[in-house]
Every structure is written in C-alpha cells, then in structure tokens.
Amino acid sequence: xxxxxxxxxxxxxxxxxxxxxxxxxxxxxxxxxxxxxxxxxxxxxxxxxxxxxxxxxxxxxxxxxxxxxxxxxxxxxxxxxxxxxxxxxxxxxxxxxxxxxxxxxxxxxxxxxxxxxxxxxxxxxxxxxxxxxxxxxxxxxxxxxxxxxxxxxxxxxxxxxxxxxxxxxxxxxxxxxxxxxxxxxxxxxxxxxxxxxxxxxxxxxxxxxxxxxxxxxxxxxxxxxxxxxxxxxxxxxxxxxxxxxxxxxxxxx
Amino acid sequence: xxxxxxxxxxxxxxxxxxxxxxxxxxxxxxxxxxxxxxxxxxxxxxxxxxxxxxxxxxxxxxxxxxxxxxxxxxxxxxxxxxxxxxxxxxxxxxxxxxxxxxxxxxxxxxxxxxxxxxxxxxxxxxxxxxxxxxxxxxxxxxxxxxxxxxxxxxxxxxxxxxxxxxxxxxxxxxxxxxxxxxxxxxxxxxxxxxxxxxxxxxxxxxxxxxxxxxxxxxxxxxxxxxxxxxxxxxxxxxxxxxxxxxxxxxxxxxxxxxxxxxxxxxxxxxxxxxxxxxxxxx
Numbered sequence: 001x002x003x004x005x006x007x008x009x010x011x012x013x014x015x016x017x018x019x020x021x022x023x024x025x026x027x028x029x030x031x032x033x034x035x036x037x038x039x040x041x042x043x044x045x046x047x048x049x050x051x052x053x054x055x056x057x058x059x060x061x062x063x064x065x066x067x068x069x070x071x072x073x074x075x076x077x078x079x080x081x082x083x084x085x086x087x088x089x090x091x092x093x094x095x096x097x098x099x100x101x102x103x104x105x106x107x108x109x110x111x112x113x114x115x116x117x118x119x120x121x122x123x124x125x126x127x128x129x130x131x132x133x134x135x136x137x138x139x140x141x142x143x144x145x146x147x148x149x150x151x152x153x154x155x156x157x158x159x160x161x162x163x164x165x166x167x168x169x170x171x172x173x174x175x176x177x178x179x180x181x182x183x184x185x186x187x188x189x190x191x192x193x194x195x196x197x198x199x200x201x202x203x204x205x206x207x208x209x210x211x212x213x214x215x216x217x218x219x220x221x222x223x224x225x226x227x228x229x230x231x232x233x234x235x236x237x238x239x240x241x242x243x244x245x246x247x248x249x250x251x252x253x
Numbered sequence: 254x255x256x257x258x259x260x261x262x263x264x265x266x267x268x269x270x271x272x273x274x275x276x277x278x279x280x281x282x283x284x285x286x287x288x289x290x291x292x293x294x295x296x297x298x299x300x301x302x303x304x305x306x307x308x309x310x311x312x313x314x315x316x317x318x319x320x321x322x323x324x325x326x327x328x329x330x331x332x333x334x335x336x337x338x339x340x341x342x343x344x345x346x347x348x349x350x351x352x353x354x355x356x357x358x359x360x361x362x363x364x365x366x367x368x369x370x371x372x373x374x375x376x377x378x379x380x381x382x383x384x385x386x387x388x389x390x391x392x393x394x395x396x397x398x399x400x401x402x403x404x405x406x407x408x409x410x411x412x413x414x415x416x417x418x419x420x421x422x423x424x425x426x427x428x429x430x431x432x433x434x435x436x437x438x439x440x441x442x443x444x445x446x447x448x449x450x451x452x453x454x455x456x457x458x459x460x461x462x463x464x465x466x467x468x469x470x471x472x473x474x475x476x477x478x479x480x481x482x483x484x485x486x487x488x489x490x491x492x493x494x495x496x497x498x499x500x501x502x503x504x505x506x507x508x509x510x511x512x513x514x515x516x517x518x519x520x521x522x523x524x525x526x527x528x529x530x531x532x533x534x535x
Contacts, residue, residue: 051439053438053439082441082443085438085439086441088439089439090439090440092432092439094432096430096432096433096435096436098433098436098437098451099455100454110440113442113446114441114442114446115441158440159439162441
C-alpha cells in the first residue's frame with residue numbers, strides 16, 4: 001500500500017546543531033504512530049518538518065503523493081509546501097486558537113479562507129466536527145471562555161475541518177491540567193478508531209500503549225526503535241528505550 | 254448552603270465581609286474625589302465670574318470678564334468645533350496608516366525597508382510639529398507645490414503622529430504570539446492571509462486604547478494648524494476675535510472650554526471602548 005507519509009533521508013540543522021540525522025519513515029493509511037523520547041531528542045522537530053513549520057535541511061517529505069524536497073526556495077517550492085499543509089492537520093501543545101474568533105469561526109476559517117469553500121458548507125462541516133469533539137454547544141463562545149481541554153478539542157476540530165489526510169499532534173496534552181488530559185485523549189482515541197492516520201508526539205505512555213499501532217523512540221536526532229507498543233513496552237531492545245520507559249513508570253506511580 | 258438542612262446560609266463569609274469593606278472604602282474615596290473636583294471647578298468659575306466674596310475682613314473678587322463679548326462671539330468660536338474635529342479625524346486616519354506601515358517596516362528583515370521606517374520615525378520625531386506644519390504650508394510653495402492650510406495641517410499632523418504611533422503598532426504586532434502565525438500557516442494560510450486575518454485584528458485590538466489617547470492629544474495639537482491662518486478651527490477663531498477686539502482673555506477661555514469638553518467626551522468614549530475590549534467580546 002502507498003504510504004500517506006513518507007520521509008526520506010531527512011536532515012535538519014539548527015546552525016551547527018544536527019537535530020535530525022538522516023531520518024526515513026513511512027506511515028501507512030489508518031496507522032497511529034506515537035513518537036516518544038526525551039525532550040531535545042528531535043521528535044517535535046521531526047513532526048514540524050512534515051508540514052514545513054520547520055524547513056528540512058536535506059531529504060524529502062511526501063504526503064499523499066506530493067513530494068517536497070527540503071532546503072529549497074522559490075514559488076514552486078512554496079506551492080508544494082502549501083499543498084502539503086492542506087493535506088495535514090496540526091494540533092499544537094499551546095492550542096493556538098484564534099482568540100478574536102468564536103469557536104465556529106476558528107473552525108471554518110481555514111476551509112473558507114484557504115480552500116475557498118462555500119461558507120454554508122463549511123459551517124455544516126465545522127459543526128459536524130465540533131459535534132465529534134463534543135463541543136457543538138460552545139460554537140458561539142470565544143476561546144477565552146473555554147477550559148484548556150475544551151480549547152484543545154476545538155483545535156482538533158479546526159484541524160479536522162480542513163479534511164486532512166493525516167493528523168499531526170505535537171504534545172497535545174502537555175499544557176493541560178492533569179484532570180483535563182483524559183477528555184483530549186478520548187477524542188484522539190475516537191479519531192484513531194474512525195481510521196484517521198495520526199502521528200502523535202507525546203509523553204502519555206498509556207495512550208501510546210493502548211492506541212498506537214507503532215511507537216517510535218527518538219534519541220539525539222535518530223529513531224532508535226520502531227516497534228509495536230506491546231513489544232516495545234514489554235521488551236525494549238535498546239537500553240535507552242528501557243531507561244526512558246523506566247523513567248515514565250516511576251513517574252506514573 | 255447547609256448540606257444537611259438545605260437552608261440558605263444568610264451570614265456572609267469572612268472573605269465576603271472583607272470584600273464589602275474594601276468596596277465601601279473605594280466608593281467613599283471616589284465620592285470624596287468627585288466632591289473635591291466640584292469645589293475646584295467652583296473656585297475656577299468664581300475666579301472668572303467677577304463676583305466678590307468677603308471672608309472675615311478680606312474681600313476676594315473674581316476677574317471681571319466681558320460677558321457681552323462672550324455672548325456676541327460664542328457662536329462664531331463654536332463654529333470652529335467642526336473644523337477642529339475634521340482635521341483631527343483626517344489626521345488620525347493618515348497617522349494610523351503611516352504608523353502601521355512604519356511598524357511593519359520596523360519588523361521587516363529587508364534592510365532598506367527597515368531603514369526607511371526608522372529614518373522616517375527619526376526625522377519626524379527629531380523636528381518640531383510646528384516646523385513641519387510651516388514646512389508644508391510655507392516651504393513647499395518655493396518648490397512649486399502649493400498646499401492649502403487644511404492639507405498642510407493634516408499632512409503634518411498625520412506624519413508627526415504616525416511616527417510616534419508606529420511604536421504602538423509595533424508593540425501590538427509583537428504582542429501576537431508566534432503560535433498564532435504557526436497555526437495560520439498550518440491551515441495553509443499565505444503570509445498575507447495570516448497578516449490580514451490573524452495578526453492584524455489582534456494587533457489592532459491591542460492598539461485601540463493607546464490610539465485613543467493619541468487622538469485626544471491630536472485634537473488639541475490641531476490648534477497649531479491655526480498658524481497657517483487659513484483653517485478656521487477653534488483656535489483660529491478665538492485668536493481672530495480676541496485680537497480684533499482686544500478680548501483675548503475671554504476668547505481664549507471660550508476656546509479652552511470647548512477643547513476641554515471635547516477632551517472629556519472623548520475620554521469618556523474611550524473608557525467605554527476599553528471596558529468593552531477588556532471583557533473579551535467584540
């Protein structure tokens with residue numbers, strides 16, 4: 001099967017710092033992939049390279065058949081990046097909802113302004129997605145009046161309304177109070193069950209174990225392990241993976 | 254509520270009582286300030302009323318103003334209000350446009366654009382507003398460019414305030430977090446769409462209260478335009494009748510009252526806008 005996301009020989013430098021080292025990765029349709037690793041291991045940067053919030057230094061990204069080489073400039077490159085962004089939905093750690101727009105306006109902004117979708121149709125689609133995350137009743141509120149968990153669910157609905165082929169989650173629960181994490185993870189789990197292709201950078205080991213099809217462990221800019229969660233958590237091959245999992249275990253207690 | 258009886262608890266909690274005391278203190282303070290304002294105003298009015306008052310053995314008398322002159326010229330001077338407001342509105346619109354451009358230039362990474370922005374701000378802030386008005390009105394005709402008093406005034410005020418206000422807009426633009434730009438980019442917005450739909454609305458909202466202050470200041474600085482002699486706003490009218498009949502005292506007091514009233518009204522409007530903005534709804 002043709003992968004939805006294919007990363008080939010990706011390198012990323014920040015100045016002299018080599019943060020991603022020759023990464024290659026394929027994600028099949030409907031697959032849920034969790035990226036774990038210590039902070040600074042490059043997992044967020046890798047995710048942000050997929051929709052070019054970070055420009056890769058070398059290598060290429062392919063999303064749903066659109067191939068974009070990293071480190072290039074010019075209008076053709078910009079067009080390709082734009083096309084890739086339309087295929088990817090992004091959820092940020094800090095939600096990044098637009099504070100001057102209502103919940104519904106946030107959700108339909110992309111389809112209407114970027115895709116030129118008919119406003120009526122966008123509202124229909126937006127309301128459907130707000131319903132999926134359980135927040136249709138908040139559609140006329142401003143983000144300021146929502147809890148962190150609600151904000152993140154709106155952010156998920158906003159990304160979904162662009163009808164992406166793959167969803168990218170960048171530590172979606174890290175900025176949340178512990179009691180609000182569950183509602184966001186539930187929405188993500190529902191989304192996974194519905195067959196959405198997902199890449200999730202997370203520290204939530206429970207989520208990785210239960211929902212992911214694959215877990216990737218990153219360390220110092222490399223993928224050091226790529227396995228099914230049951231294998232990875234029960235018998236980690238790399239000692240660094242073992243250390244990471246032990247650290248989480250002790251933190252959970 | 255008592256959990257067991259279900260009765261409404263009538264006595265107030267400690268925190269509520271403390272809050273009430275605090276509230277009462279604040280209210281008392283505001284009432285006293287209002288009273289003091291009233292007394293100061295009464296003294297000011299008395300000082301120019303021509304009336305006299307005897308306290309003990311001393312008699313204090315107010316300055317005698319010519320009330321006939323005031324009655325005769327009231328409508329003439331008041332007629333300048335419209336022109337004052339017109340200049341101020343035109344100038345603030347120009348100033349906002351220039352300030353926004355200068356602020357965007359200041360955030361640009363292209364050296365000539367950045368330089369143009371800082372050069373403009375430096376040049377304008379480094380020279381007097383009075384000089385700038387005369388430059389447009391008196392110096393440009395030497396180059397064959399003849400501008401009316403109104404156009405000269407609006408250009409000078411707009412350029413001048415634009416330079417000062419660029420800092421406000423720059424602060425507004427930088428107040429919008431980097432996450433907002435990223436969220437807009439992630440849904441595929443172009444840089445122009447991101448600026449227009451996401452960054453600017455938030456930056457402008459941030460800038461509204463300080464721009465209000467600048468507008469209030471500008472209505473008063475518009476008096477400088479009277480120096481061209483061809484714009485019949487408040488100040489020009491006051492000095493014209495004041496000089497002609499040697500009643501500058503009365504004429505200037507009248508103009509001052511008009512400026513003050515306009516300022517009070519604008520301050521009031523601004524405070525309403527500010528409260529509404531701080532509530533977080535539009």
